[in-house]
Amino acid sequence: MHGRVDGAEGFCAIPGCGQAGEYKAPVEPANFNGPGSWRLLCLDHVREHNSAYNYFAGMTPDEISAAQTPYGGWERATRAFSVAGANPGPAWSDFTDPLEAIAARFRRPQADPAQGRFTGPERRALAVLGLGGDIDRTALRKRYSQLVRRYHPDRNGGDRSHEGRLGEVIGAFQLLKGAAAFR
Known part of the structure; x- marks a missing residue:
């Protein structure tokens, strides 16, 4: 099953549960930020844990709307891609067939006279x-x-x-x- 930790030994971390703890869950779901600390839960308790998680908790309606758009996160500045010393590709406007333009990018350079x-x-x-x-x-x-x-x-x-x-x-x-x- 998805999310199951192979080779996990021991019982569920919820007191009183006697089932095997096979699924990882963060100790503090409301304050989870990165690798953090984990505990192992049984299938029933990890489902309960996941159903209580709300990504949008504490956000305003405008923030929720912005996060749900297909462009969410793209407004951040990013570095431009470099060609790492390689020759830049040909201009797309020089070709009528896109496959020809792609092939031209990977052609071997002309032999030295x-x-x-x-x-x-x-x-x-x-x-x-x-x-x-x-x-x-x-x-x-x-x-x-x-x-x-x-x-x-x-x-x-x-x-x-x-x-x-x-x-x-x-x-x-x-x-x-x-x-x-x-x-």
């Missing part, structure tokens, strides 16, 4: 230069010039702290300038 044009080491070299896969030879040379000027000691008053990064940029450019994607 660099995947087909460049090999693995070439993609790593592009990352060193901060470039994507949709570049041409002119954009490659322009980015290489910018980075060499930024990291070269002659442009930084003799500061040699960026030599390691400069070496990475030069190595990446040397690899990419002979890439098959630019032939």
Whole structure:
């Protein structure tokens, strides 16, 4: 039966009752707020206990009416749902079929253009230069010039702290300038 405590041992908590106490009931029903303290009652006494409970006791008629509306409790402020770093879904207005809109939300992102044009080491070299896969030879040379000027000691008053990064940029450019994607 619903509400029965499995494995409950002992008698009903009502004095003089000799039946098994198998159902949980709060000790103070009028002041129940959370886990509190419980007592075990027999089926007859738990029914009597539950019939005496009145959720609306102490409320004004307006409060009772407000609690009984389908929107009761929704007037409280809540936090907005976040996308937790995920890309926001597509706009519903872009679709005529709701199922298409739902499917678009879960489609895999389009492959990076660099995947087909460049090999693995070439993609790593592009990352060193901060470039994507949709570049041409002119954009490659322009980015290489910018980075060499930024990291070269002659442009930084003799500061040699960026030599390691400069070496990475030069190595990446040397690899990419002979890439098959630019032939």
